[in-house]
Amino acid sequence: MIRVNENYSKLQSSYLFSEIVRRVKAYQADHAEKKIIRLGIGDVTEPLPPACIEAMHKAVDEMAQRTTFRGYGPEQGYPFLREAIAQNDFQARGTQIEADEIFVSDGSKCDTANIQELFGDKLTIAIPDPVYPVYVDTNVMAGRTGKNTKGRYKGLVYLETSEANGFVPALPEQPVDLIYLCFPNNPTGATATRNQLAAWVKYARENKALILFDAAYEAFIRDPTIPHSIYEIEGARDVAIEFRSFSKTAGFTGTRCAFTVVPKTVVAYTKKGEAVPLNPMWNRRHTTKFNGVAYPVQRAAEAVYSEEGKTQTRALTDFYLGNAAIIRSTLAELGYSMTGGENSPYIWVNVGKDSWKFFDKLLKRAQVVTTPGAGFGRCGQGFIRISAFNSRENVEEAMKRLRKVLK
Numbered sequence: 001m002i003r004v005n006e007n008y009s010k011l012q013s014s015y016l017f018s019e020i021v022r023r024v025k026a027y028q029a030d031h032a033e034k035k036i037i038r039l040g041i042g043d044v045t046e047p048l049p050p051a052c053i054e055a056m057h058k059a060v061d062e063m064a065q066r067t068t069f070r071g072y073g074p075e076q077g078y079p080f081l082r083e084a085i086a087q088n089d090f091q092a093r094g095t096q097i098e099a100d101e102i103f104v105s106d107g108s109k110c111d112t113a114n115i116q117e118l119f120g121d122k123l124t125i126a127i128p129d130p131v132y133p134v135y136v137d138t139n140v141m142a143g144r145t146g147k148n149t150k151g152r153y154k155g156l157v158y159l160e161t162s163e164a165n166g167f168v169p170a171l172p173e174q175p176v177d178l179i180y181l182c183f184p185n186n187p188t189g190a191t192a193t194r195n196q197l198a199a200w201v202k203y204a205r206e207n208k209a210l211i212l213f214d215a216a217y218e219a220f221i222r223d224p225t226i227p228h229s230i231y232e233i234e235g236a237r238d239v240a241i242e243f244r245s246f247s248k249t250a251g252f253t254g255t256r257c258a259f260t261v262v263p264k265t266v267v268a269y270t271k272k273g274e275a276v277p278l279n280p281m282w283n284r285r286h287t288t289k290f291n292g293v294a295y296p297v298q299r300a301a302e303a304v305y306s307e308e309g310k311t312q313t314r315a316l317t318d319f320y321l322g323n324a325a326i327i328r329s330t331l332a333e334l335g336y337s338m339t340g341g342e343n344s345p346y347i348w349v350n351v352g353k354d355s356w357k358f359f360d361k362l363l364k365r366a367q368v369v370t371t372p373g374a375g376f377g378r379c380g381q382g383f384i385r386i387s388a389f390n391s392r393e394n395v396e397e398a399m400k401r402l403r404k405v406l407k
Ligand SMILES: *Cc1c(COP(=O)(O)O)cnc(C)c1O
Pocket: 042, 106, 107, 108, 109, 110, 132, 182, 186, 214, 216, 244, 245, 246, 247, 248, 253, 257, 258
């Protein structure tokens, strides 16, 4: 008898974004004439940088000629891309990461989920609250949690964050084995200082724990004191895996290219306490289950590191940060407190009441879609996330409407 993975039945039924879609559809059905502005889902709106387009066109032409055609490439990514990443994202910043520690993939969402295959099934997992739902749900699917009661899964250690700790979690009071951290954060837009990250690295070293560091938004960092990578912290090479993506950096959400950094010194332990390096394990997993990112896409990603590519991607993130500044100043003027939006494309606003009620109010009275904070965890109640990923015109129009409705 074919059996089903019953862990799936533990998942909470309404996934945040499908509930938003449902409410927006229901509203639109009765108000077809109203123009809705979406500042909800975290997807980019601006086209790919010209340098990426040019590189991709050239690569497509290579694929059309027998002499330059390419079939399967290395599963881990072409050396040209792995080397460009190691040099520009790490070595140029003084961090010691080599090309063979970079694994190119088609997305950080799947990488953050797939990495769990390397770990045992009885782990104590620390999850920040609020959090990007993927970390939690994929652990539920893998059977690493108990049932959900009142919005929390049994067996997970929730790291609560709030305005009081600047949405940077304190170290756990009980020992944990696996720690998820994401900075600049989705959904709160919070960033972690060097000292805050150093405390986590020290904790992981002392407790033989592992940090999964999601740096999908590092390209939005403007404050020169904020680390772009966990490897800027001494000792992190032994206790952290980092996830990066071209999705938000260069508008690759529909093009698909990301990478995971697994240093050769990072380890996990056997039951007997023997250290096992994770780099060869991830290499084995990646080469067995993945067949590489499309050649033209890898060429487009490589172009992000060319002189023009650097200027163009900087302009792209500057553009979204310009939107974020407009959102921030409007909400400040209306008397709201918030985090994010300065080194991140998300603004996390304290709305002082039920997030879904506030969401409905903005939808029905301003026709502006936001993301209710409660959808990211219990500690997100009372907040909404506003995304800066949109055209300038839409952001300005949305803020004009908010001024009217929230005055
Ligand atoms: C958008 C995002 C990613 C990137 O996901 P891709 O699969 O690479 O597009 C990763 N982590 C977080 C928290 C994100 O918001």
